[in-house]
Amino acid sequence: MSEAAPLRPAATLVLLDGPEDAPRTLLLKRAAQSPFMANAWVFPGGRVDDADHAPAAAPGFPPELAQIMLQRSMGFGEEAEARAHLVCALRETFEEAGVLLGATDATDAVVDAARRRLLAGETTWDAVLVELGASLAWDELIYGDHWVTPPVERRRYDTRFYLARVGGRGAAAMHDAHETTESAWLSAEEALARHATGELGLAPPTFWLLTRFAELGTIDGILTWAAARDVIPMAPAVLPLKGGGVSIVLPGDHEHPT
Structure with a gap:
């Protein structure tokens, strides 16, 4: 048996919007x-880069936030690692979806131009924040989930999921037309229904979280659940089928080995 691919650190940001009792999430x-x-179809996110660890990538970061994350047993060895995951979640969401979770006086055109230069590798995340005079909404990020890609995959990620209420900042959300090709604000119920018909294929963690959101029903309910739950790493199980092929079994299913 070949050795499993190494795990790469990653972060994802689940954006919540819409009426309190009819939440929608941004899917790409x-x-x-x-x-x-x-x-x-997934939530915005990606791999943690080396540059995400730099203090300049996290202006205004409150040290107590890293302490809270460490206390929630997220498996981080130090504050810098915890901070880098939050930076990654914010940066990837800006790159992939064009949503800057924070405040800026820059016009939409200036923000979009900065995003395009960042995607093209012509600037850096910390330079973009300075250019836009951005104040990031660190205190709005809530840690809510942790997924690990199973060993059978050629690329594997150790991914932390964060949640935030985006409000009007999500109005201009748009996929980057490179890594992501479509985008939509959908309720959990609609996304799950479209997944069931085969119209929209949800990644396993996305499916699992949307199922929880449908049960919780409100934005406050979702964020309260995320903030209070005891998060443990979860991984789908890939089980062989008798007729050939495999079945992906999620945690909580009676066939899952855990």
């Missing part, structure tokens, strides 16, 4: 040529 469709979860 991964590109067909993506080497990981091609064509799957």
Whole structure:
């Protein structure tokens, strides 16, 4: 048996919007040529970069937030690692979806131009924040989930999921037309219904979280649940089928080995 691929640290940001009792989440469709979860609908997110660890990438970061994260047994060895995951979640959401979770006086056109330069590798995240005079909404991020890609996959990620109420800041959300090719604000119920018909393929963690959101029903309910739950790493199980092929079994299913 070949050795499992190493786990890469990653972070995802679940954006919540809409009426309190009819929440919607932003979903992005991964590109067909993506080497990981091609064509799957996911929340914005990606791999933690080395630059995410730099203090300049996290202006205004409150040290007590890192302490809270460490106290919630997230498996981080130090504050810098915890901070880097939050930076990654914010940066990837800006890159992939065009949503800056924070405040800026810059016009939409200036923000969009900065995003395009960042995607093209012509600038850096910390330089963008300075250019936009952005104040990031650190205190609005709530840690809510942790998923690990199973060993059978060629690319594996150790991903922390954060949640935030986006409000009017999500109005201009748009996929980047490179890593993601479609975007939509959907209620959990609609996304799950479209997944059931095969119209929309949800990644396993996305499916699991949306199922919880449908049960909780309100934005406050979702955020309260995320803030209070005892988060443990979860991984889908990939089980062989008798007729060939495999079945992906999520935690909580009676067939899951845990």
